[in-house]
Amino acid sequence: MLPVISQPHAAPLAGTVNDWRRALGAHYLQLGRTSRQRRFMTVLPNRSISLIANRASPDIVLGIKADGRVIGVVEVFSGIDHHAEIGISVEDLYQGQGYGRALFMDGLVAADKIGVRTADLYFASENHGIRSLVHAAGGQVLQHGADCEAHIDIATFLASCD
Numbered sequence: 001m002l003p004v005i006s007q008p009h010a011a012p013l014a015g016t017v018n019d020w021r022r023a024l025g026a027h028y029l030q031l032g033r034t035s036r037q038r039r040f041m042t043v044l045p046n047r048s049i050s051l052i053a054n055r056a057s058p059d060i061v062l063g064i065k066a067d068g069r070v071i072g073v074v075e076v077f078s079g080i081d082h083h084a085e086i087g088i089s090v091e092d093l094y095q096g097q098g099y100g101r102a103l104f105m106d107g108l109v110a111a112d113k114i115g116v117r118t119a120d121l122y123f124a125s126e127n128h129g130i131r132s133l134v135h136a137a138g139g140q141v142l143q144h145g146a147d148c149e150a151h152i153d154i155a156t157f158l159a160s161c162d
Helices: 017-030 033-040 046-055 099-113 128-136 154-161
Strands: 060-066 069-078 083-090 118-124 140-144 147-153
Touching: 017 046, 017 060, 017 069, 033 046, 033 083, 033 118, 060 099, 069 099, 083 099, 099 128, 099 154, 118 128, 128 140, 128 147, 147 154
Parallel strands: 083 118
Antiparallel strands: 060 069, 069 083, 118 147, 140 147
């Protein structure tokens, strides 16, 4: 069961999709090698990171701030049948401090509010932080070699928070 934490909390990024894209691009460029590997399942150069950010079309983007700036984001990409894919990243210096947990929890709650019933995350098998969050939310992890996919039932997650 995920503990309820009072701080930190994620908040929706303000503005339009283009504003989101600029914020995502700035955030992605702050990710170090390991964090880029975790977020994109490969280490991408800055040019590729910028292209991904400029083409992103998430339905929800939540950011979490520290030191007066966004240091982590969760993106929800809704699809068909009340399903979504979720992407999450936290800058290297802020990992292991509860920011990812807050983004994850708040992202699932936000997904529920737009009618998402199930969500998937794709991640590298050595990303134990995401694996732990998925298990704590009642999700399942399937491993395929070095890659994993997680399936989360949002109702199960919400019930675990009560």
